[in-house]
Amino acid sequence: MPKIVDHDERRLELVDAAWRIIARHGLEGATMREIATEAGFANGALKPYFPTKDTLLEFAFGHVFNRTNKRIAEVTANKYGLAALRAFCLEVLPLDEERVNEARIVIPFWQKAVNDPQKAQIHQQSMEEWLATIRRYLAEARNAGDIGTAVADAVLASQLLNMLLGAQIAAALARDGKTDPALADQLEGFLALLAG
Template sequence: MPKIVDHDQRRLELVDATWRIIARRGMEGATMRDIAVEAGFSNGALKPYFPTKDDLLTFAFRHVFNRTNQRIALSTFNQTGTTAIRALGLEVLPVDEEKVSEARIVIPFWQKAITDSHKMAIHRESMAQWRLALMRHLGEARQAGAITTGVPDDVVREQLMNLFLGAQITAALTGPEESLPSYAHQLDGFLANL
């Protein structure tokens, strides 16, 4: 009887292996062969799932975004205003090794998105969801009196997006011997200034 393979589980194992390789060697150092070995599969076992490294990177980015959104949904459940903004931010900001690894997947994806309209569409869709959530929570905070700044919400939203995305770039470029800045403190300071 042939072995039954859980294809979704296999894809996730390959993405996890990709993250580990990228964390150690960077995107250019992550070959399909090395990813297969890291996952415990033969190189040929990757082809049915990801015919090219580019396909794997696209899937990995979508997976990072989906995982981040799942964490956001859990952490912001029944939260509103600045409490929800903080919870959302802590799921995006690279405050632990898992989120630093995610940043190392996202950064090369952004580079490819510059010249690939399909990848750019994925990126824009992803960012539009975060922007929508931030605008909702900023409105809640303003209505509750927790935000009193005269800076319009759409400007505050973009400042938050720049904090989140800039932190991902910084974290991806920080070597293991360096300490990451306290992004939670930066976010708290930003929110306090509102």
């Protein structure tokens, strides 16, 4: 009897393997052969799922974004305002090896998105989703009286998102993959400034 292949599961196995290889060697150092080997498949096994490294990178970005969103949903359940905002940010900040590795996937994707309209649109939609979530938490906090600054929530949301994305770049470029323990303190400093 032929083995039944779960294509979604195989696709995720390949993306996880790509994620590990890119985290170790960077996008340019990741070959399709190495990714297949890392996943325990023959080299040709990637082609039906990801005809090029570019399509794999695009899927990997979506996978990382979805993983992050899943963690965010778990930690923000039953939280509102600043508590939810803090929990959201702590899942995006590269505070451990897993999130640093996620940043190492996101950065090559951003580099490609500069000249690829499809990738740029994927990035834009993802960031608009995060901005809407951040603005919602800020509005909840403002309604609860926890925000006193006169700076508009839209400006605060953009400022915070830029801080989170900048932290990902810094972490991906850090020596030996060491995370900056001060990132959580910087977040707390930003949240403290909201009281105005």
